[in-house]
Amino acid sequence: MRRYYTNKEIAEQLKRLTIIADSRERENGHVTGYFDKRGVPYTTRKLETGDYSAMIGDMTLEHEVVVERKASLDELCGNFTVDRQRLADEFTRAKAEGLKVFLLVENASLSDIYLHNYRSKLEPKSLIATLLSWQIRYNITVIFCKPSESGQIIYGLMYYAAREALRNGEIVE
Numbered sequence: 001m002r003r004y005y006t007n008k009e010i011a012e013q014l015k016r017l018t019i020i021a022d023s024r025e026r027e028n029g030h031v032t033g034y035f036d037k038r039g040v041p042y043t044t045r046k047l048e049t050g051d052y053s054a055m056i057g058d059m060t061l062e063h064e065v066v067v068e069r070k071a072s073l074d075e076l077c078g079n080f081t082v083d084r085q086r087l088a089d090e091f092t093r094a095k096a097e098g099l100k101v102f103l104l105v106e107n108a109s110l111s112d113i114y115l116h117n118y119r120s121k122l123e124p125k126s127l128i129a130t131l132l133s134w135q136i137r138y139n140i141t142v143i144f145c146k147p148s149e150s151g152q153i154i155y156g157l158m159y160y161a162a163r164e165a166l167r168n169g170e171i172v173e
Helices: 007-014 029-038 073-080 084-096 110-114 124-138 147-167
Strands: 017-022 042-045 052-056 065-070 100-106 140-145
Touching (some): 017 029, 029 147, 052 147, 065 073, 084 124, 124 140, 140 147
Parallel strands (some): 017 042, 065 100
Antiparallel strands (some): 017 052
16 A cells, blocks of 8 residues: 655654665675764665665665766776676666666776776767667666766665655555
């Protein structure tokens, strides 16, 4: 049953927001370090899709919104070449389930792609084409950032996703 919260109740619920980090996520000390420094609660467990999601008490957002983090353009290029079908299958499943995926790419910018500032032999034109077409095809959103910004971006995405879900009665107790 849907429950609609007042603004005061939403504010109280958001104080209980906990980030979920996938247990298979490696090399994420800079992300969890941000959470520790800012007092953001987080837990580690397996997520079916993505590397990060959120929960409030027993209410989870992992079927509504996730962040898939890539540490570099080279990791992303590997996913678009060697692991292309696996990633396409994951994004296809996410779209079919109505799951919003944010693809967070660290140590990267569009300029880095255009200038081929990565080791992979994947041509910039092909990488840009894949990024743009997959955003349309799978309804994903790509965000480029510095590693020092990742924790703040992940928390912000989960905070506002939770707030909107609470406002719209989409989180069921």
